[in-house]
Amino acid sequence: MALRKIEDLHLLDREYDLAIIGAGPAGMAAAAQAAAAGARTILLDENPAPGGQIYRSIERNSPARRAFLGNDYWKGKGVLKAFLQCDAAYLSQALVWSVEQGETDGKASVELRVSAGGKSSIVHARRVVFATGAMERPMPVRGWTLPGVMTIGAAQIALKSSGLVPDGRVVLAGSGPLLYLFADQLLQAGGNLVAVLDTTPRSNWAKALPFLPPFLVSSYLLKGLALLAKVRRSVPVFTGVGTIEVIGQDRATAIRFQAKGRTEEIDIDSAFLHQGVVPNNSLANATGCLLAWNDRQKCFQPELDTHGRSSLPAIYVAGDGGGIGGALVAEVGGRIAALAACLDLFPEKTRQIGPLLAKHEKRRRVLSRGRTFIDTLYQPAVAFRAPTDLETIACRCEEVTVGAIRDAAARNVVGPNQLKTMLRCGMGPCQGRMCTATITEILADVQQRSPADIGTYRLRTPIKPVPLREFASLPFTPDAVQAVTGDHSDRS
Amino acid sequence: MFRRIDKTADTVAITFDGIPMRVDIEQTVAAALLSQGISTLRTSVVCDRPRAPYCLMGVCFECLVTIDGIQNRQACMTVVRDGMAISSQSGARSLDEGC
Numbered sequence: 001m002a003l004r005k006i007e008d009l010h011l012l013d014r015e016y017d018l019a020i021i022g023a024g025p026a027g028m029a030a031a032a033q034a035a036a037a038g039a040r041t042i043l044l045d046e047n048p049a050p051g052g053q054i055y056r057s058i059e060r061n062s063p064a065r066r067a068f069l070g071n072d073y074w075k076g077k078g079v080l081k082a083f084l085q086c087d088a089a090y091l092s093q094a095l096v097w098s099v100e101q102g103e104t105d106g107k108a109s110v111e112l113r114v115s116a117g118g119k120s121s122i123v124h125a126r127r128v129v130f131a132t133g134a135m136e137r138p139m140p141v142r143g144w145t146l147p148g149v150m151t152i153g154a155a156q157i158a159l160k161s162s163g164l165v166p167d168g169r170v171v172l173a174g175s176g177p178l179l180y181l182f183a184d185q186l187l188q189a190g191g192n193l194v195a196v197l198d199t200t201p202r203s204n205w206a207k208a209l210p211f212l213p214p215f216l217v218s219s220y221l222l223k224g225l226a227l228l229a230k231v232r233r234s235v236p237v238f239t240g241v242g243t244i245e246v247i248g249q250d251r252a253t254a255i256r257f258q259a260k261g262r263t264e265e266i267d268i269d270s271a272f273l274h275q276g277v278v279p280n281n282s283l284a285n286a287t288g289c290l291l292a293w294n295d296r297q298k299c300f301q302p303e304l305d306t307h308g309r310s311s312l313p314a315i316y317v318a319g320d321g322g323g324i325g326g327a328l329v330a331e332v333g334g335r336i337a338a339l340a341a342c343l344d345l346f347p348e349k350t351r352q353i354g355p356l357l358a359k360h361e362k363r364r365r366v367l368s369r370g371r372t373f374i375d376t377l378y379q380p381a382v383a384f385r386a387p388t389d390l391e392t393i394a395c396r397c398e399e400v401t402v403g404a405i406r407d408a409a410a411r412n413v414v415g416p417n418q419l420k421t422m423l424r425c426g427m428g429p430c431q432g433r434m435c436t437a438t439i440t441e442i443l444a445d446v447q448q449r450s451p452a453d454i455g456t457y458r459l460r461t462p463i464k465p466v467p468l469r470e471f472a473s474l475p476f477t478p479d480a481v482q483a484v485t486g487d488h489s490d491r492s
Numbered sequence: 493m494f495r496r497i498d499k500t501a502d503t504v505a506i507t508f509d510g511i512p513m514r515v516d517i518e519q520t521v522a523a524a525l526l527s528q529g530i531s532t533l534r535t536s537v538v539c540d541r542p543r544a545p546y547c548l549m550g551v552c553f554e555c556l557v558t559i560d561g562i563q564n565r566q567a568c569m570t571v572v573r574d575g576m577a578i579s580s581q582s583g584a585r586s587l588d589e590g591c
Contacts, residue, residue, distance in 0.1 A: 046550060046569060047569075048518075048520075048571050053549055060518070065498065066498075093569075093571070135547070135549065135551045136547065145536070145541065145543060145554075146542075146544075147493075147531045147532045147542050147543065147544035148493065148531065148544070149544075149546070150544070150545065150546050150547070150548070151546060151547050151548075153547065153548070153549065154545065154546060154547050154548035154549070157548040157549060158494060158523055158526065158548060161519065161520070161523065162496070162516070162519045162520075162523040162524075162527065163496050163497045163498045164494035164495070164496060164497075164523060164526060164527055165494060165495055165496075165497050166493060166494055167493060167494055167495045167529075189497055190497060250532070250542050251531070251532070251542070251544075269493070270493060280551065396546075396552065396554065397537070397553065398537075398538060399536060399537075399538040399539050399541075428537070428553070429553040429556065429564065430551065430552055430553040433551045433552065433553075434551070434552050434553075464550075464566075465564060467562070
C-alpha cells in the first residue's frame with residue numbers, strides 16, 4: 001500500500017469519506033488511521049511537502065546532514081513513514097479556502113473549495129478533519145515591522161527547509177520552549193547569536209510551581225534544563241526583560257530593552273521574536289465552528305468534545321489547531337479525530353474502533369502530563385499581549401497603532417468586529433491573523449472585560465485571497481445566484 | 493540576511509526586479525530571495541514603509557510579491573521554478589494590473 005500523490009485537481013475523486021486539511025503530525029496520523037479503518041481518505045495541504053511546521057522538510061532532511069535539528073524533530077520520520085505507506089490520496093500545495101456544510105442524500109456532508117496550480121475546484125467529503133496546526137502569537141513591539149525582524153519560528157523554518165542561517169549579529173527575544181531550543185540549534189548551525197532576551201515574567205515561576213509534580217515525570221523536564229544550561233554557557237541571557245524596541249530606519253540595526261531596571265542596547269543585523277504559539281483557527285472560525293477562550297493559553301480555540309468533534313456536524317478538529325499540546329499530542333489527537341469520524345461514518349465498526357479510541361485517549365493523557373506547568377510558566381507577559389506603547393503597530397497590514405485601538409476601545413466600541421469598520425484593523429490581506437489576539441486583549445484591558453466576552457473577529461471565506469477568475473470558474477448554487485442578483489428563476 | 497550552511501546540487505534561474513540570479517531548487521521564493529541577501533520585498537500599503545518576510549509559514553502576508561504578472565502572491569508559499577519573474581510591490585495594488 002502506498003500514498004497516492006495527486007498532481008492535478010481534475011484527478012480527484014468526486015467524493016471522499018474523509019478529507020483532512022493539513023499535513024503536520026495530526027493530519028498525517030489522521031490520514032493513516034482513517035485509511036487503515038477503511039475510509040476513502042484525502043489529505044489536502046498548502047505546503048509543498050508533508051511535515052507541517054514542526055516536522056518541516058522531514059522527508060528531505062537527514063540526521064547525517066542536519067543533526068542539530070535534534071531528536072524531537074527526527075520523531076517526525078515515524079509519522080511520515082506511516083503516512084507515506086497508507087492508502088490515502090494526497091494533494092500538496094492545495095489551499096482549502098472555504099468549507100461549507102451541506103447534505104448528501106439527507107446526511108451531513110461538506111463541500112471544500114480548493115485552489116491548486118492556479119485553479120479552483122470543489123471536493124465533496126462526508127466528514128472533514130481540520131489539522132491546521134499552530135501559528136506564533138504576535139509579539140507587537142515598536143519596530144517589529146522593520147526588515148531584519150522575523151519570528152523565531154520563521155528562522156527555524158528557514159533552517160529546516162533551506163539550511164539558511166541568519167547572517168551577522170542575531171538576537172532572540174521572547175518566551176516559550178522554542179526560545180532556547182532554537183538558540184541551541186542556531187549555535188550548532190554556526191549562527192552568531194549575541195544575546196537571548198527572555199521575557200518570561202519572574203512571577204510565572206511561583207504560579208507554575210504547584211503544577212511542577214506532573215511535569216517532573218514528563219520527558220521534557222531534563223531536556224529543557226539541559227538546553228537552558230547549554231545556551232547560558234555560550235551566550236549572554238537577559239531574564240525578566242520587560243520592554244523591547246527594535247531600532248532602525250529602513251532595517252533593524254539595534255534592539256533596546258529593559259532588564260533588571262536598566263536600559264540596554266545591542267547592535268544587531270537581525271532579531272527574532274517569539275511569544276509561544278496559538279491555534280491557527282482561521283478555517284474553523286470562517287466555517288462557523290464555535291470558538292472558546294482558553295484562559296491558561298490566552299487564545300481562542302474551537303469548542304470540541306474529547307474526540308475532536310466541533311460544534312458543527314461533520315467537522316472535526318485535531319492537533320494544535322484545536323488547542324496547543326505539541327507535536328506528540330497532536331499526532332495522537334489526529335488518530336483520535338480520525339477514529340471518531342470513522343465511528344460516526346461506520347457505526348457498524350464500533351467494536352473495532354472503540355478499543356482503539358480508548359487506547360489512544362490513554363496515550364494522550366500520558367503525553368499531556370506537565371502541560372499545565374509549561375502553559376503557566378510560559379504564559380506571555382501582559383506587556384506583549386496588550387501593549388501600552390501608543391506608537392507600536394498592532395495591525396501590520398493596515399498599519400493601525402496600539403494608540404488608535406486604545407482610543408477607540410475607550411469610546412465603548414462593542415467588540416473586534418466594530419473596531420474593524422472603524423479602523424480597518426484586521427481588514428488587510430492577513431485577514432486579522434496577526435492582530436486578532438492583540439485586539440482582543442487590548443479591548444479586554446481597556447474595558448475591563450474578559451477576553452471571552454470580547455470575542456474575536458468573525459472571519460469569512462475565502463480564508464486567503466483567491467483570484468476572482470478562480471471564484472468565477474466554480475458553479476454557483478441557485479441560492480448564491482439569488483443572493484447576488486435577486487433573481488428567483490433557476491436559469492443558472 | 494541569511495546564508496546557506498549546505499548546498500544542494502541543482503539550481504534554477506529566476507529574476508527579482510529584473511536582476512537575474514540562480515537559486516537552489518525545492519525552496520520557496522521567500523527563502524530563495526533571503527539567501528540572496530534580499531529581504532525587503534515590498535513597501536506597505538498605507539505608509540509606504542519597507543517590509544520583509546516575517547512568519548515564513550503563510551500567515552502574515554508580509555512577503556507579498558508579483559510573480560509572473562500575478563500580484564499579491566505569498567513568496568513563502570510559492571516554490572521557485574526555472575524562469576520565474578518576481579517583482580517587488582510598492583504600496584497598494586491596483587485593479588488594472590494582473591489580478
